[in-house]
Amino acid sequence: MPSAARAPERDDLAMPTAGVCTLCGAPIPSGQAVEGSFCCAGCARVHEVLANLPPDAHAAYVAAARRLGLIATAQAAREQTVETDAAASPTHPEARRETRFRFGGLACPSCSWVAEQVLLACPGVEKATVDFFSGTGLVRYDMRRTAPDRLAETLKPLGYRLGELSETEGLRPSQGLTFSFVAAAILTMNLMSLSTLRYFERHGGLDAAPEEIKWLEFLLAAPVVWLAWLPIARRAWQGFRRGATTMDALIAIGSGAAFILSLAALSVGRDEIYFETFAGLVTISLLSRLIEARLRDKTFADLATLLRMPVSRVRKIEADGKIVYPGVDSVRPGDRIVFAAGDVVPFDGDAASGGATVSEAVLTGEPRPRQKAAGDAVIAGSSVVEGSLTLAVRRRFDETRLHHIAASLRQALAAGEERLRSADRVARWFTPLVLAIAFLAWAARVVVFGWAYAFSAEGWFPSIAVLAVACPCAFSLAGVSALTAATGALLKRGILVKDAVQLEELNRVGRVVFDKTGTLSEGRMSVERLVWRGPPQPALLPLVLAAEAGSGHPVAAALRQHLEAHAAVLPEGEIIDKPGEGRLLQMADRTFTVGSAGLFEEAFTPDGADERHTLVWFGENGRAAGCFVIADALRREAKEALGRLASDGLKLELISGDRQAACDWAARSLGVPQVRGGATLDDKVLRMAELKRAGETAAFVGDGTNDALAMSAATVSVALAKSTDEALAAAGFILLHGDLKALPDLFAAGRRLTHVIRWNYVWAFAFNTLFIPVAALGELLPVAAMALMLVSSTAVLLNANRLRRRLI
Numbered sequence: 001m002p003s004a005a006r007a008p009e010r011d012d013l014a015m016p017t018a019g020v021c022t023l024c025g026a027p028i029p030s031g032q033a034v035e036g037s038f039c040c041a042g043c044a045r046v047h048e049v050l051a052n053l054p055p056d057a058h059a060a061y062v063a064a065a066r067r068l069g070l071i072a073t074a075q076a077a078r079e080q081t082v083e084t085d086a087a088a089s090p091t092h093p094e095a096r097r098e099t100r101f102r103f104g105g106l107a108c109p110s111c112s113w114v115a116e117q118v119l120l121a122c123p124g125v126e127k128a129t130v131d132f133f134s135g136t137g138l139v140r141y142d143m144r145r146t147a148p149d150r151l152a153e154t155l156k157p158l159g160y161r162l163g164e165l166s167e168t169e170g171l172r173p174s175q176g177l178t179f180s181f182v183a184a185a186i187l188t189m190n191l192m193s194l195s196t197l198r199y200f201e202r203h204g205g206l207d208a209a210p211e212e213i214k215w216l217e218f219l220l221a222a223p224v225v226w227l228a229w230l231p232i233a234r235r236a237w238q239g240f241r242r243g244a245t246t247m248d249a250l251i252a253i254g255s256g257a258a259f260i261l262s263l264a265a266l267s268v269g270r271d272e273i274y275f276e277t278f279a280g281l282v283t284i285s286l287l288s289r290l291i292e293a294r295l296r297d298k299t300f301a302d303l304a305t306l307l308r309m310p311v312s313r314v315r316k317i318e319a320d321g322k323i324v325y326p327g328v329d330s331v332r333p334g335d336r337i338v339f340a341a342g343d344v345v346p347f348d349g350d351a352a353s354g355g356a357t358v359s360e361a362v363l364t365g366e367p368r369p370r371q372k373a374a375g376d377a378v379i380a381g382s383s384v385v386e387g388s389l390t391l392a393v394r395r396r397f398d399e400t401r402l403h404h405i406a407a408s409l410r411q412a413l414a415a416g417e418e419r420l421r422s423a424d425r426v427a428r429w430f431t432p433l434v435l436a437i438a439f440l441a442w443a444a445r446v447v448v449f450g451w452a453y454a455f456s457a458e459g460w461f462p463s464i465a466v467l468a469v470a471c472p473c474a475f476s477l478a479g480v481s482a483l484t485a486a487t488g489a490l491l492k493r494g495i496l497v498k499d500a501v502q503l504e505e506l507n508r509v510g511r512v513v514f515d516k517t518g519t520l521s522e523g524r525m526s527v528e529r530l531v532w533r534g535p536p537q538p539a540l541l542p543l544v545l546a547a548e549a550g551s552g553h554p555v556a557a558a559l560r561q562h563l564e565a566h567a568a569v570l571p572e573g574e575i576i577d578k579p580g581e582g583r584l585l586q587m588a589d590r591t592f593t594v595g596s597a598g599l600f601e602e603a604f605t606p607d608g609a610d611e612r613h614t615l616v617w618f619g620e621n622g623r624a625a626g627c628f629v630i631a632d633a634l635r636r637e638a639k640e641a642l643g644r645l646a647s648d649g650l651k652l653e654l655i656s657g658d659r660q661a662a663c664d665w666a667a668r669s670l671g672v673p674q675v676r677g678g679a680t681l682d683d684k685v686l687r688m689a690e691l692k693r694a695g696e697t698a699a700f701v702g703d704g705t706n707d708a709l710a711m712s713a714a715t716v717s718v719a720l721a722k723s724t725d726e727a728l729a730a731a732g733f734i735l736l737h738g739d740l741k742a743l744p745d746l747f748a749a750g751r752r753l754t755h756v757i758r759w760n761y762v763w764a765f766a767f768n769t770l771f772i773p774v775a776a777l778g779e780l781l782p783v784a785a786m787a788l789m790l791v792s793s794t795a796v797l798l799n800a801n802r803l804r805r806r807l808i
Helices: 041-051 059-067 074-078 109-120 148-158 173-202 212-241 247-267 275-305 401-416 422-449 457-469 473-492 500-508 538-547 554-562 638-647 660-670 681-693 705-713 725-730 742-776 782-807
Strands: 096-104 125-131 136-142 161-164 315-317 336-339 348-351 357-359 383-386 389-395 495-497 511-514 521-532 574-578 582-586 591-595 614-620 623-634 651-655 674-676 698-702 716-720 733-735
Touching: 096 125, 096 148, 109 125, 109 136, 109 148, 148 161, 173 212, 173 275, 212 247, 212 275, 247 275, 247 422, 247 457, 422 457, 422 742, 457 742, 473 495, 473 500, 473 742, 495 500, 495 742, 500 716, 500 742, 511 681, 521 554, 538 554, 538 582, 538 591, 538 614, 554 614, 554 623, 623 660, 638 651, 638 660, 638 742, 651 660, 651 681, 660 674, 681 698, 681 705, 698 705, 705 716, 705 725, 716 725, 733 742, 742 782
Parallel strands: 511 651, 511 698, 651 674, 698 716, 716 733
Antiparallel strands: 096 136, 096 161, 125 136, 315 336, 336 389, 348 389, 357 383, 495 733, 521 623, 574 582, 582 591, 591 614, 614 623
């Protein structure tokens, strides 16, 4: 909590009159006081913190808390302020906003309670929940009556900081390009308008254009150099340094030459000025880059979740037994950390005591939680399902396997941005050829007409026209426009495209590798069937529900969901928990048991049960009357989706961290010929690398953190909507509806996309083949070349729009 110079007056915390809470001043119903003078345990804890403040500290905190009504005064206990300015009418739904904020300055869990109460006291705030351990909170407020900056100012005197999570996510890739394109387009339009006067003068349509127009054109063209040409030239230079001649080289050299020669002509008083040609070429090229950047906007937004753990603080047990709340980054090996049910473990360590049930599915793919005994290893990313876990830390968060996975993903994703696009693959041979033709056209005129002709408009215009008519805009749009059309169409069909490069690779995929748990299966336990030992006894089913009431174990949740129709009347009794085994329901006249076979003297084995199943028996007096057969059920649409993929000629493979028996059963049920169970995270990555070395283009479909590195190693990667943050970050595509039937549609769209892109390239290549010789012979002005280039680009865009109509 923040410090201050002036000491608080101790009567700030004096006991109020009987029947009023010491902290908040609320009336206390008779006989319901907590610790003698508080309305609830929360007020008692916060009062304890305030009462133990040293006399020379935190005066500002106490004063601000009293002003906000968190510490009662005699006046506050007697009065209640009622807001009448806006409470008379209900909040309009369109004026209500719910935002998640980042909270700073929270020193202990009581701080989160104080922050909540302060926010709830603000006009217009309807709901406020602050989580100390994650350092985040959710606030619902009326935008007509308050705003985030007002909320932040309200919290500031208490030493708390509030900011929107989006403030740390950075700018979208297209934001800078959008500004550059709009500014360059406006300047280019003005340049073309001014150059029209000179053309009219040259062809007799105007007596004399003002001489100042040339310098005005230069002033308009100069910012275009900075906004549009320099980034293109920088990319071209980087390509030259790597030994690659990209499409950027054509526009950089052609437009740059037009600008430099025009500037030289202007400086010596000649009329051969073509600043508008320079500006038009680079502005159209910038438009192509802008379209491509828009495709990546969603990818950068999704990457904001990478490496963000669900907790930022933990409960640490000091040597004297005192509980403190350090940040995750300050925890060191040897520290003892306590995790409650529902918490995510951010460290590798060992269980200091037994009894907690932990799910490690995030890294292992095993859907069934396991009970941890003292000394058992616990890996980062695990979640505590039931009980309390005391962990002896072995590795800090930044040394854990989970952290290394996320860091590797960042590197893989960054490397993916550097992969050559289809336009640049064409450029490897096309660009040097065009440059050679442009140089030969200029050299031929020098040989024929001499060096005096070399730097005249007649000498260099044909070469500039060659570079202009061969401008990469049509080639770039050939792929980008089709990718944009496909991205929009797929989004309407529930498929989010995160990596446009992978769209181009879909047609080359010959094998699809699937994870099982959470991908082909539901990823949660469900009752497959109920087997009775003898005649059915449905009267026992409400007893099962009663015994499993309140349990957070996934098996208990599966039983409750299966038996929800029997929840009308539940018997009463005392529940006795048997950690790792089951539960007893102790009633007045009998004891009912639900759990593993070890709780029964006479259990039985249901027909058809195998290693993939979890068996839960129930009965009375040590004799099992029935057994629930529980498994991770396959998705209903999985068989149809995989059947369509196989009929399209794709090879199917299953690789999972689940048991081999469970994987074999899933493969048989779905018709997958190749299967491997018990696979580790490294096994999945090695398998994708093995396929790549064999020259096979493979796609990986997964949903967990343990799939993320394999997804990044695959040529194409697909995740379901409810995947982990790491899997979503690594995926090139996300099935937003979580429906595997969209998967065959995705690969079909990839085939159509490739067809359209190829025809776009054929058109662009044919166009260049026809008009480059015309330009080289001096029969095409740069302005006419630019107009023809626009015609070529328009044809490409129309063909891409045809793809969009076919996919929707």
